[in-house]
Amino acid sequence: MEIIRMERVSVTVKDETGDKLIFSDLHISVDRGEKVLIRGRSGIGKTTVFRLILGFTRPSSGGIYFEGRRADPDLFWEVRKRTAHISQDSDIGEGPVMALFGEVFSYSANRGKFSRDDLGALLLGFSLQEDVLTKKFENLSGGEKQRIAIIISLMTKKDIFLLDEITSDLDAALKEKVVDFFLARPEWTVLVISHDPEWEREGVRIIDFAEVVSKTKVGKHAGQ
Numbered sequence: 001m002e003i004i005r006m007e008r009v010s011v012t013v014k015d016e017t018g019d020k021l022i023f024s025d026l027h028i029s030v031d032r033g034e035k036v037l038i039r040g041r042s043g044i045g046k047t048t049v050f051r052l053i054l055g056f057t058r059p060s061s062g063g064i065y066f067e068g069r070r071a072d073p074d075l076f077w078e079v080r081k082r083t084a085h086i087s088q089d090s091d092i093g094e095g096p097v098m099a100l101f102g103e104v105f106s107y108s109a110n111r112g113k114f115s116r117d118d119l120g121a122l123l124l125g126f127s128l129q130e131d132v133l134t135k136k137f138e139n140l141s142g143g144e145k146q147r148i149a150i151i152i153s154l155m156t157k158k159d160i161f162l163l164d165e166i167t168s169d170l171d172a173a174l175k176e177k178v179v180d181f182f183l184a185r186p187e188w189t190v191l192v193i194s195h196d197p198e199w200e201r202e203g204v205r206i207i208d209f210a211e212v213v214s215k216t217k218v219g220k221h222a223g224q
């Protein structure tokens, strides 16, 4: 069953030079439970697709559909509640890591989802020591920050995952573990933006971004 569809979506943003077309006529359809890797050159608009799915960026034309319903503000709200988004910017907070967990799980959408046992198991699973919880998030390494963001997203018990370059700072063994983890759950719909070949596994559909838009801001046409 189709969960997300983008139909002829174009995005224009305003910057200091005026209106700027990011891409036009984007077509993407994703079924529930699919694992999809979105690839394409830097700046082509991959992150913008995640922002469209969450309703943070509005299309200048075209339609976005979830489970066949055309998206409106109420529906975007529902989608956000079901979706874990890990952005490229791993600076998700400051202060002791445990306090960060406290904050995330105090949000109404996440209330009642925190489990100390799950946290312990995930720390172990992603090769983090318990004492990471007492450290300040801003002092962690890039790879430690990525793993904490991944653990938070997993603990919030969502069924749609938007993962933007989440393995870039991990070593080979950890990359493998993270990819194994996200691909193992048939019920999860997982969209990944990555330049990392570790995601090119059996069962992962690869979308080359340039092939699903008709035009990008440099005037590139599909298939060229």
Ligand SMILES: Nc1ncnc2c1ncn2[C@@H]1O[C@H](COP(=O)(O)OP(=O)(O)OP(=O)(O)O)[C@@H](O)[C@H]1O
Residues within 6 Å of the ligand: 013, 014, 015, 022, 040, 041, 042, 043, 044, 045, 046, 047, 048, 049, 088
């Ligand atoms: N709100 C905005 N205002 C101005 N420009 C924007 C805005 N949002 C996105 N852009 C521009 O749109 C283009 C696409 O950005 P996007 O982050 O989607 O690319 P990307 O394919 O994810 O790139 P990367 O692989 O480098 O992360 C970039 O040139 C970016 O600067």
